[in-house]
Amino acid sequence: NAGVTQTPKFQVLKTGQSMTLQCAQDMNHEYMSWYRQDPGMGLRLIHYSVGAGITDQGEVPNGYNVSRSTTEDFPLRLLSAAPSQTSVYFCASSYSSRWDSGYGYTFGSGTRLTVV
Amino acid sequence: RKEVEQDPGPFNVPEGATVAFNCTYSNSASQSFFWYRQDCRKEPKLLMSVYSSGNEDGRFTAQLNRASQYISLLIRDSKLSDSATYLCVVNPPWSNQFYFGTGTSLTVIP
Numbered sequence: 359n360a361g362v363t364q365t366p367k368f369q370v371l372k373t374g375q376s377m378t379l380q381c382a383q384d385m386n387h388e389y390m391s392w393y394r395q396d397p398g399m400g401l402r403l404i405h406y407s408v409g410a411g412i413t414d415q416g417e418v419p420n421g422y423n424v425s426r427s428t429t430e431d432f433p434l435r436l437l438s439a440a441p442s443q444t445s446v447y448f449c450a451s452s453y454s455s456r457w458d459s460g461y462g463y464t465f466g467s468g469t470r471l472t473v474v
Numbered sequence: 475r476k477e478v479e480q481d482p483g484p485f486n487v488p489e490g491a492t493v494a495f496n497c498t499y500s501n502s503a504s505q506s507f508f509w510y511r512q513d514c515r516k517e518p519k520l521l522m523s524v525y526s527s528g529n530e531d532g533r534f535t536a537q538l539n540r541a542s543q544y545i546s547l548l549i550r551d552s553k554l555s556d557s558a559t560y561l562c563v564v565n566p567p568w569s570n571q572f573y574f575g576t577g578t579s580l581t582v583i584p
Contacts, residue, residue, distance in 0.1 A: 452572075461506075
């Protein structure tokens with residue numbers, strides 16, 4: 359199994375450009391999520407999905423869109439990139455997000471995004 | 475109030491030392507807790523789940539203190555390879571979200 363695959367690994371965007379970060383998992387996990395990680399801020403949840411066709415906002419959703427048309431894929435779209443979106447983005451999945459399930463996350467290797 | 479908080483450190487310890495990290499959580503009804511390890515410029519990786527009865531995996535011991543609402547990670551006989559940032563994670567009740575602490579940095583010195 360490949361686990362969680364993120365592409366691209368690195369990206370430089372100009373302010374105002376849009377792009378999509380790809381995330382795919384082959385573990386049949388129902389739960390997928392996107393985090394951004396910034397120095398001193400830790401991992402902050404952007405959007406998450408508890409199954410195909412279901413998405414919801416996390417802590418910092420502004421400027422990002424997601425969709426979940428299949429169980430495997432959960433792309434993150436930056437609508438109009440801003441320098442404040444310079445960060446490391448991680449996609450993560452879990453077999454279940456139920457609060458009592460005891461299942462943890464598997465993370466992708468991350469995308470380092472710079473917006474200039 | 476943050477769902478989970480941890481001391482950022484850094485902790486600098488000599489090889490062979492024992493070191494412990496704590497992480498406090500705000501929702502007393504939380505049930506799922508985890509410790510993750512993150513190496514520099516890498517993704518976080520699951521280190522251990524934390525069970526009510528505590529659990530041990532080799533040199534690593536995780537414990538839960540419900541009365542004081544914290545989880546702990548104990549590393550015995552520290553190795554150079556243990557140098558990393560350790561993240562605690564809480565999945566509050568009736569929530570679909572995992573909350574991460576900001577991480578505790580550990581450097582093991584030869």
